[in-house]
Amino acid sequence: MGRVIGRWFITAVPVVLVVSMLTFILASFVPGDPARAILGASAPPEQVEALRQQLGLDQPLPQRYWDWLVAALQGDLGRSIQTRGSVATELAGRVDVTISLIGFGLIIITLVGVTLGLVSAIKGGWLGRVVDVASLAGLAVPGFWLGLVLVAAFAVAIPIFPATGFVRLSDSPGGWAASMALPVITLALTGTAGLAKQTRSSVMDELGKDYVRMLRARGVSQRRIILLHVCRNAGAPIVTVIGLLFIGLVGGAVLLETVFVLPGLGSLTVAATRAHDIPVILGVTLILSIVVVTVNLAVEISYALLNPKVRA
Numbered sequence: 121m122g123r124v125i126g127r128w129f130i131t132a133v134p135v136v137l138v139v140s141m142l143t144f145i146l147a148s149f150v151p152g153d154p155a156r157a158i159l160g161a162s163a164p165p166e167q168v169e170a171l172r173q174q175l176g177l178d179q180p181l182p183q184r185y186w187d188w189l190v191a192a193l194q195g196d197l198g199r200s201i202q203t204r205g206s207v208a209t210e211l212a213g214r215v216d217v218t219i220s221l222i223g224f225g226l227i228i229i230t231l232v233g234v235t236l237g238l239v240s241a242i243k244g245g246w247l248g249r250v251v252d253v254a255s256l257a258g259l260a261v262p263g264f265w266l267g268l269v270l271v272a273a274f275a276v277a278i279p280i281f282p283a284t285g286f287v288r289l290s291d292s293p294g295g296w297a298a299s300m301a302l303p304v305i306t307l308a309l310t311g312t313a314g315l316a317k318q319t320r321s322s323v324m325d326e327l328g329k330d331y332v333r334m335l336r337a338r339g340v341s342q343r344r345i346i347l348l349h350v351c352r353n354a355g356a357p358i359v360t361v362i363g364l365l366f367i368g369l370v371g372g373a374v375l376l377e378t379v380f381v382l383p384g385l386g387s388l389t390v391a392a393t394r395a396h397d398i399p400v401i402l403g404v405t406l407i408l409s410i411v412v413v414t415v416n417l418a419v420e421i422s423y424a425l426l427n428p429k430v431r432a
Contacts, residue, residue: 132413136406137189143405144185147398188402197406198399202392207403210388215407217286217384220300221376222369225307230362233312237319241327242346267306267379274302284381303380307372311365318361322354356423363419367412 179187188198197207240250275283281302287295326332327350335345374386381387385404392400 132417135413136409139409140189140192140402140406141185144188144398144402145181147393147396147401148181188399192402192406197403200392200400201397202395202400207399210400211385211403211407214384214388217382218373218377218386219411221303221307221373221382221384222366224300224304225311225369225373226362226366228304228308229311229315229365232308233315234319234358236312237316238323238346238351240316241320241323264375264379266309267302267376270302270306271379286380286382299382303376303382306376307369310372311369315358315361315365319354319358322357323350326350326354359419359422363415366415370408370412 191198195208197211199205200207200210203210271283274280281298283302285299287299289296323346332345332350335349336342373384374389376382377384377386378390385407389401389404391397392404
């Protein structure tokens with residue numbers, strides 16, 4: 121297990137550095153001048169140049185990235201160019217929304233997708249065909265379109281949930297659950313069918329192997345074979361798909377936060393990109409990069425738990 125974590129650490133640190141560097145470079149080439157955007161189009165050039173110097177925008181690109189990196193390693197993500205507030209404070213007020221959206225969406229996808237795939241692999245018949253059709257539909261239907269359909273159905277036609285807005289859990293648990301319901305359901309519907317398809321294929325592949333026939337010949341019950349042997353051997357590809365789904369949900373959350381007007385990292389990124397607010401963009405990228413590489417560690421640890429060869 122220590123080797124697994126060591127390999128992850130060796131690859132995770134360069135990945136986070138490269139992602140932050142590329143984000144900094146690409147964001148710097150976005151058309152527009154942050155100083156001009158803050159002061160307005162009618163501001164005199166002297167005032168704009170003075171603000172550029174105050175914000176450090178007159179420094180060379182490598183120097184600006186190095187200053188940010190040194191400060192980030194000390195826990196200082198800088199200040200927003202647009203609001204002049206602490207980037208860490210802005211992220212702290214929004215990260216819980218995004219993590220809640222992605223986390224609950226992934227929990228539903230995992231529970232429903234794995235259960236549906238396992239049942240369809242064992243029972244077969246019409247349920248297997250339904251999973252096949254649903255997996256194709258889940259890949260074809262855009263998440264933002266599905267979110268708009270759910271809003272039209274369950275917030276406008278049948279007003280069960282609010283169409284937009286967000287209520288903090290500390291303010292009202294019921295209001296929080298209602299405000300998160302449609303976004304979480306949208307995320308879950310886009311990923312559940314794909315996971316069910318992968319689970320069904322993996323379980324069916326294991327059920328056709330020789331060791332399963334040998335266990336049946338020895339009188340081992342079907343339930344014991346599936347729970348103790350088939351699920352464990354079929355777990356590696358399922359865990360891989362879950363990890364990939366998590367990464368995909370990060371991108372889907374950005375769109376859904378815009379559709380449902382949620383104050384998360386996605387909407388913050390969109391606003392920061394429009395304002396050319398590089399410190400905020402870098403802060404969001406750093407947080408999401410750390411989350412993604414941590415999920416990769418969880419996947420590696422799952423491999424080691426499922427397969428003793430990985431630990432060796």
